[in-house]
Amino acid sequence: MNLTRESFRSDILNHLKYTVGKDQSHASTYDWRLALSFALRDRIVEPWFSSTKDTWDHDHKRVFYLSMEYLIGRILEDAAINLGLKDIAAAAMTDLGQDFDVLVHDEPDAALGNGGLGRLAACYMESMATLGCPGYGYGLRYEHGLFRQRFENGHQVETPEDWLTQRHPFEFERPEACYTIGFKGHVTERDGQMVWEPGETVLATAYDMPVVGWEGRWANTLRLWGAKPTTLFDLERFNRGDYTAAAAPETLARTITRVLYPDDTTFQGKELRLKQEYFMTSAAIQDILRRYMEVHDDLTELDKHVAIQMNDTHPAIAAPELIRLLVDRYGMAFSKAMDVAQKCLGYTNHTLLPEALERWSTWLMGTVLPRHMQIIEMIDAAHAMANPTRSAGVAIVRNNEVHMGELAFIMSHKVNGVSALHSELVKSQLFSELNKLHPGRIINVTNGVTPRRWLRLANPDLARLITDTIGAGWEDNLDRLAELEPHVEDSAFRDAFMAVKRNNKVETSNWMKKTCGIDVDPDALFDVQVKRIHEYKRQLMNVFETIAQWHEIKKNPEGDFVPRVKIFGGKSAPGYQVAKEIVHLINDVGHVVNTDPDMRDRLKVVYPANYNVSMAEQLIPAADLSEQISTAGKEASGTGNMKLSLNGALTIGTLDGANVEIREQVGSENFFLFGMTADEVLLRRKNVNHAREAIESSQALKDVLQLIAEGRFSPSEPDRYHGLVDRTWNSDYFLVASDFADYQRAQIEVDETFRDKDKWARMAAINTARMGFFSSDRSIRGYMKEIWGATSAL
Ligand code: NBG
Numbered sequence: 001m002n003l004t005r006e007s008f009r010s011d012i013l014n015h016l017k018y019t020v021g022k023d024q025s026h027a028s029t030y031d032w033r034l035a036l037s038f039a040l041r042d043r044i045v046e047p048w049f050s051s052t053k054d055t056w057d058h059d060h061k062r063v064f065y066l067s068m069e070y071l072i073g074r075i076l077e078d079a080a081i082n083l084g085l086k087d088i089a090a091a092a093m094t095d096l097g098q099d100f101d102v103l104v105h106d107e108p109d110a111a112l113g114n115g116g117l118g119r120l121a122a123c124y125m126e127s128m129a130t131l132g133c134p135g136y137g138y139g140l141r142y143e144h145g146l147f148r149q150r151f152e153n154g155h156q157v158e159t160p161e162d163w164l165t166q167r168h169p170f171e172f173e174r175p176e177a178c179y180t181i182g183f184k185g186h187v188t189e190r191d192g193q194m195v196w197e198p199g200e201t202v203l204a205t206a207y208d209m210p211v212v213g214w215e216g217r218w219a220n221t222l223r224l225w226g227a228k229p230t231t232l233f234d235l236e237r238f239n240r241g242d243y244t245a246a247a248a249p250e251t252l253a254r255t256i257t258r259v260l261y262p263d264d265t266t267f268q269g270k271e272l273r274l275k276q277e278y279f280m281t282s283a284a285i286q287d288i289l290r291r292y293m294e295v296h297d298d299l300t301e302l303d304k305h306v307a308i309q310m311n312d313t314h315p316a317i318a319a320p321e322l323i324r325l326l327v328d329r330y331g332m333a334f335s336k337a338m339d340v341a342q343k344c345l346g347y348t349n350h351t352l353l354p355e356a357l358e359r360w361s362t363w364l365m366g367t368v369l370p371r372h373m374q375i376i377e378m379i380d381a382a383h384a385m386a387n388p389t390r391s392a393g394v395a396i397v398r399n400n401e402v403h404m405g406e407l408a409f410i411m412s413h414k415v416n417g418v419s420a421l422h423s424e425l426v427k428s429q430l431f432s433e434l435n436k437l438h439p440g441r442i443i444n445v446t447n448g449v450t451p452r453r454w455l456r457l458a459n460p461d462l463a464r465l466i467t468d469t470i471g472a473g474w475e476d477n478l479d480r481l482a483e484l485e486p487h488v489e490d491s492a493f494r495d496a497f498m499a500v501k502r503n504n505k506v507e508t509s510n511w512m513k514k515t516c517g518i519d520v521d522p523d524a525l526f527d528v529q530v531k532r533i534h535e536y537k538r539q540l541m542n543v544f545e546t547i548a549q550w551h552e553i554k555k556n557p558e559g560d561f562v563p564r565v566k567i568f569g570g571k572s573a574p575g576y577q578v579a580k581e582i583v584h585l586i587n588d589v590g591h592v593v594n595t596d597p598d599m600r601d602r603l604k605v606v607y608p609a610n611y612n613v614s615m616a617e618q619l620i621p622a623a624d625l626s627e628q629i630s631t632a633g634k635e636a637s638g639t640g641n642m643k644l645s646l647n648g649a650l651t652i653g654t655l656d657g658a659n660v661e662i663r664e665q666v667g668s669e670n671f672f673l674f675g676m677t678a679d680e681v682l683l684r685r686k687n688v689n690h691a692r693e694a695i696e697s698s699q700a701l702k703d704v705l706q707l708i709a710e711g712r713f714s715p716s717e718p719d720r721y722h723g724l725v726d727r728t729w730n731s732d733y734f735l736v737a738s739d740f741a742d743y744q745r746a747q748i749e750v751d752e753t754f755r756d757k758d759k760w761a762r763m764a765a766i767n768t769a770r771m772g773f774f775s776s777d778r779s780i781r782g783y784m785k786e787i788w789g790a791t792s793a794l
Helices: 005-019 029-058 076-082 086-095 100-106 116-131 235-239 248-256 271-295 299-305 318-329 334-344 362-368 370-386 404-410 420-430 432-437 451-457 460-470 478-488 491-516 539-555 577-594 613-622 640-646 659-666 678-686 690-696 699-709 722-730 736-755 757-769 776-788
Strands: 062-066 070-073 110-112 135-140 148-152 155-159 172-183 186-190 193-197 200-212 219-229 306-311 345-348 359-361 401-403 414-417 442-444 525-530 564-569 603-606 625-628 650-653
Touching (some): 005 086, 029 086, 062 116, 070 116, 070 613, 076 100, 076 116, 086 100, 116 219, 116 306, 116 776, 135 271, 155 577, 186 370, 200 271, 219 271, 271 299, 271 306, 271 362, 299 334, 306 318, 306 334, 306 776, 318 334, 318 345, 318 404, 334 345, 345 404, 362 370, 362 401, 401 404, 414 420, 420 432, 420 442, 451 640, 460 478, 478 491, 478 757, 491 757, 525 613, 539 564, 539 577, 539 699, 539 736, 564 613, 577 603, 577 722, 640 757, 650 659, 690 736, 722 736
Parallel strands (some): 062 306, 306 345, 345 414, 414 442, 525 564, 625 650
Antiparallel strands (some): 186 193, 200 219, 359 401
16 A cells, blocks of 8 residues: 555544544544544545445455444554554654554444354454455444443443444445335235335435455445434424424434344344344345346346345344345245245354244234235245145244244255354254255354454554564464464463563553552463353353352462452343343452452452453453353354454363364363363253252352352342352252362363463463464355355455
């Protein structure tokens, strides 16, 4: 990229003056950040236009990724790095008397997602751009992304997030890209044609964000839909004094994209959520067909030019919507339309948890989307007819509910799980009968993460060490990390590797001091569990182990303990009481541990509020140990596990999700394995006394539960955790008790290994060297080849 510090500086000044409208002497950090962002955005426009033109000129097959969530985080620095302009930008800002890092940190996170599913969509968009896969992401432009988390007396308190109260410099509003979305009303038949007359309509208008890939070689579009009223303000009603009714269309429109639903693994069946899903999906499908019809006329060939990926079942209404448009708008025969739709569609499953699987009552579906309800029944009937042996258990419509998993499966040519183990479980448990009816439809594409953000951006010192050691160019060819492996034998390299880690830990210690007011020793073992708070992820087991360690030190204050900092991060869904209780317990235990003089620096608990992408970028490079301790069979993949190991953290984990493949890659000797396997979990639950027996046989766990029950961590309210303790003894569905003893054993192994600094350094460096497989570039290549039939335009 042909650009000098001087010319970039004048670009920034121009934007400050003409786009932001400020002069230098009055510009705030925010103004400078906007000016810098606009100057960078200008540089994205070139590759963006040329990519778009290339796609039209060559009529490349296009991939459309439909997702209700994109957990993007900050954009400025990521764009600067991918454009190769970070150094120039930083230098130009220095010339202007501004600190580039301060501007970077001024940007609010774009938090349009809950957790792994949304972050995966963001990594995949970046990889598609890097690989030159012509693609579009479709989603919603939520006015409020994921709520902000605060702690009040240890309780989680949610406040609305307001990223859009500031100007969003990376988006382009496209008022001309606009579609009408209908809801409710009724369906009538006219001359053999079904006609849906919606009772409510809303306009979807596009906001485009360019997504630039590594080295600016290609850029795709993330198109987020906002809602606008179809009928303008009702002046007549307003004049009559009926202000509420006058504003009704506007209210409906604003409500649709107002908030992101904050549950990631529970399904609630709310009408507004169904409307959001349909709103996003219908706008996307209409946009796809409009674009196709600009240069083609034969819709039966759609799948040769278009691949549509459904990120979980949230956009599964895409199938009936596409059929509806093909049949009702373009006059295609139903069976042909079903065939065309199925050849275009793919479905990624992200969870086996039954409470997460979407099911809508036929009443609600029939009310909100009456035409779609008819089409769903026709799909179901057609599938039953084509598969006479199919049982009632796999019907899309059963027990007066529409099952979106079955709908997505039946209407897709490929269904994929997100790790090897998960995909096997999708075959054997979730869709076992459909898998037999359609062998080969379910495939695996193991998740990945983008090394540009999760190594190059988040851990610049490690990135530099890697480049100095193996040369440039590993960022888009992560397998090259394997070239580090011979250097692991070199003690100078190991020292350099651990020096980077220590620096990151010092930096993060300062950050923790600033954000939480807690002093930690940067030489302690940084033990990190960051992810949504959920029973199956078993933060509770980690807290129990923390308490056991505290108890050990109390019993033996002069003992020789490996100092540890237990770092937690994560939000609970606002309505998930059990998870909120875990949040409270972590904070309560933290308070007792951190104020106990006996602990000295040997145990600390740090739980910074409001974990998000930016906090992940802060914590992950500083981690020594990565906690991946879910009940086997429950974590579909995990992607935090990949980011942590890539950054040289060792994993303590169960054989769950992608842990299995991470362990295969890094070697079992470089991974702290514990716990039951997915099969053993199922067997163990057959013993109704599993928890009680496990507790009785572990004095440490018994003590932990006793200490909690006595109110040692909640002296002002001693019975605060009686429910929690009682459930652990008597139900413990996620088998915390049954895995506890082995977890403790593995933690002792961690401590012993950490004492041997050189051994630890080797293991950590080997983790980084062997993580090449987990680049999202590898995942996207898999999708392109196995599902989308798309090729790189580069
Ligand atoms: C999550 C899984 C994770 C997985 C991500 C991305 C949902 C519904 N599922 O294990 O829990 O890594 O998806 O595939 O958020």
